[in-house]
Amino acid sequence: MxxxxxxxxxxxxxxxxxxxxxxxxxxxxxxxxxxxxxxxxxxxxxxxxxxxxxxxxxxxxxxxxxxxxxxxxxxxxxxxxxxxxxxxxxxxxxxxxxxxxxxxxxxxxxxxxxxxxxxxxxxxxxxxxxxxxxxxxxxxxxGGLRVGVSARLARVALAEWSSQAVEEIEEVWHGVAQPYTPLFRWLEGQGAPPDPRDAPIFRPLMLAHPLEEADLAALRPGEWRAEWKWDGIRVQLTAGPGGKRLFSRGGEDISAAFPEIIAAMDFHAVLDGELLVARDGAVAPFADLQQRLNRKTVTAKMQRDHPAVVRLYDQLFEAQEDLRALPFDARRARLEAWHARTAPPRMDLSALVPFDSIDTLAGIRDGARAASIEGLMLKRADAPYVAGRVKGLWWKWKRDPLTVDAVLMYAQRGHGKRSSFYSDYTFGVWREDGELVPIGKAYSGYTDEELGWLDRWIRNNTINRFGPVREVERGIVFEVAFDAAQLSSRHKSGVALRFPRIARIRRDKPVEEADNLATVMALVENRPAAD
The missing domain is CATH 1.10.3260.10 (DNA ligase, ATP-dependent, N-terminal domain)
Structure with missing residues (x-):
């Protein structure tokens, strides 16, 4: 070509x-x-x-x-x-x-x-x-294509083109190196399916749907199991005779960034869990984990200061036995027995949360923020481990988001279809001395019409430029929704928001009435008592 x-x-x-x-x-x-x-x-x-x-x-x-x-x-x-x-x-x-x-x-x-x-x-x-x-x-x-084709979409396209099940393609995908010649030969009927043997390949993860009110009303407590939804990143641990790998939820090999986890994987199994930073058994804020992500190498000091652990959810394989067709309860029992027998360091089990009614469960979920936890996961007791997002088997019931009114400070063009629009927004809140300090950046939550209006306003109200970044007049207030506030040494304000997005543009609100830093600091989780 x-x-x-x-x-x-x-x-x-x-x-x-x-x-x-x-x-x-x-x-x-x-x-x-x-x-x-x-x-x-x-x-x-x-x-x-x-x-x-x-x-x-x-x-x-x-x-x-x-x-x-x-x-x-x-x-x-x-x-x-x-x-x-x-x-x-x-x-x-x-x-x-x-x-x-x-x-x-x-x-x-x-x-x-x-x-x-x-x-x-x-x-x-x-x-x-x-x-x-x-x-x-x-x-x-x-490496900047950005044409709206994910690895999952590409595998679905291969399945439709070849009339082969996408699940079968996903089973061998990570066992074949590009340019995927054995894969194409198999899909065209000219060869056998690629055999990953004992290679540490990624197996597609099972994903959850957000729980809506209608779904909640239909739940029968006895048919479901609950776990905490931990605020880390989903990972898969794959280890055996062919090697050891730690994969992100998208199948990216992140082993190099977490050598202490790889060193602890002295077993033959495929496990599903949450990667966290924890100290003395207490889970650290996500900002601590961010210090470890996207690194090709990591120093001994980084490992000491930001110790990584994995909280295990599920077991897909034990040795060469595929457990995914078993119901959740059976897989959980296998995982508990395996963990007790193997006792891998830096790994513990995500505890099941007991409940006897939906009202009880709702009360437990309401306490998630005080415990610095994202919310709950609900899993059908009889659900097999199915690749992808199959509705009705797993639900995620996150705590309600927080909001703050912040002032637009800087704007930058986006990527792909948004490369001609100022669509990435840095916003801040007022300090006691009257200075506006940044607390986060967002590039989602607004409509195309609002994007067009914001882009025009930014171009007409630029007061300074720093390379591709424009500083703007203090004239726009955003209501920003976010999952958590966390201390951050990377921000002048000393705080950063977790998953910020634009909830609405507050055209009715003067910038002087935006929130102050003390308001945001009061929302910080796991804040040291000295502060």
Whole structure:
């Protein structure tokens, strides 16, 4: 597949909003493109294709060598997206007439070319491509496709194209490396299913639906089991003769960031649980866990200061025995017996919460905030472990969100479809001395109409610029909903909000009447007594 063909696919995916239409585009592409290019493209779409030598900073330096600096600054400020700006402003050298590279040629060249020669390599490709293909190339090498295709959607597209069950594809997905040639051979009926054997592969997680009032009214207490919904990240632990891996809920390998958990996985099993930071048995705020996330290496000091543990929910495999078809109660009994027998360090069991009525359960849930817990999980006693989000088997019953009135301080353009709009908003509250200090950033919760209005207001009320960030007049108040407030040394205010989103724009409220920092600090959970 040539880069122009891949560029056409990306463009069509961006401007095709419907899920079924995206599935059809992907299926057509799988059927028409050759190996290994279709597998490389699939890896790029699902975030599995990464390059270490081609960074955005290198792309900026490259285009700066061919463009007037002021023209580049103005263009980048107007367009708001690095790849799109470079694609439009790039001036090819005269006389270049080489054919565009295939995806396989791009991958091979980036993996084998010395780092010092990478800029010239990419410049040569950009000289051979039109604007659309240049955009695709830069997005490809910097890992910023954002075309609305998740790994799950890609697997569903493979299933519909091949008439193979998506559950079967998910079982082998993480056991096959890109460009997925054995996978495509199997899906086309030309080979056996890939066999992951004892490889530490990711198994699709079972997910929960939010509990609504109608669902709550239909619950029969005796048929359900309750657990706390802990405020960490969902993980899967996979260990056996073939190795050990710690996966995030999306299947990302996060083993390198948590070596102490990997060291504790001296067993042969697949487990489901919540990754937390805990000290002396007490779960720390999510902000502490954030210090450990997205790291490729972690120091001994970081491990001491932010000790990671896993609170186990479920067991999918014991050795080679698949437990997922068993009802929840049976799996829970197996997990408890396994844990008592194995006693893995840094791992405990998430306790079941006893209740005899829905009213009792509601009262327990109302106390979740005081205990710094997100809420409750409800699981049918007879439910098997089913991949994906199957309604009626697992519910999540989160505590009600908190709200605060905050003032818009800074705005930045978004990504993808929002790259031309100021859609990312930093907001703050008043300190006692009258200074406005930031407490968070949000980029969801508003309608398209409200986004258009905010974008116009921001452009007309900018008072300062810091690269891509605009500082604005103090004129907009947001009602911000959030799950928790936590102490944060990264914010000047000393506090940060957990999962903030815009609940509404308070056009009726003067900025002087927005909330103050003391109000927000009073909502902080696990706050040291000295404060």
């Amino acid at each position: 040539s880069l122009p063909a891949f560029a056409e696919l990306l463009e069509r995916l961006v401007f095709t909003p419907g899920r079924n239409a995206k599935l059809a585009l992907l299926g057509q592409w799988f059927a028409q493109q050759p190996d290994p290019d279709r597998g490389i493209g699939l890896a790029a779409l699902t975030g599995e294709l990464t390059f270490t030598a081609a960074k955005p900073a290198m792309i900026r330096e490259l285009v700066a060598s061919r463009t007037d600096p002021e023209l580049w600054r103005l263009s980048y400020d107007y367009v708001g997206d690095l790849a799109e700006t470079v694609a439009l402003i790039w001036q090819p050298r005269a006389g270049v007439n080489a054919p565009p590279p295939t995806l396989a040629e791009v991958v091979e060249a980036l993996e084998t070319t010395p780092k010092a020669e990478i800029p010239a390599l990419i410049a040569g490709w950009l000289d051979t491509l039109d604007a659309g293909a240049r955009l695709a190339l830069i997005k490809l090498v910097t």
